[in-house]
Amino acid sequence: MDNTRVRLMTDLQRIEKEHYQLREGERLQDFLALMLHYIGDPQPELRDDLICTTFYEWFQDENMLTATELHSLLAVLTDEQHLFYRIGSENDSSVFTRAFSILPHCVDCRTP
Secondary structure, three states: OOHHHHHHHHHHHHHHHOOOOOOOOOOHHHHHHHHHHOOOOOOHHHHHHHHHHHHHHHHHOOOOOOHHHHHHHHHHHOOOOOOOOOOOOOOOOHHHHHHHHHHHHOOOOOOO
16 A cells, blocks of 8 residues: 555544544645545545545535635546546446546435
């Protein structure tokens, strides 16, 4: 596991414990960039439990993302590196990137 991935997991676990609030000096944009990078990670804990749930919580809090930030984020999620990533490929994990890039568009991407 690479150090950036491990750090992201640790940070998102802490953020979850702190009710999805960022600490002083932390920037939402830094986390969003890493979350987008790992949105198709084959490991369900990172992808499902941490990234998807954090997106959901941050989207529900109107103060976390401005309309401009949300529009920019959704544009990235629908680009060639996310929603259309490696369309037609077989026998690889690219399907996770495509599938999980659409979930932040949903009202509730958490499992009941």
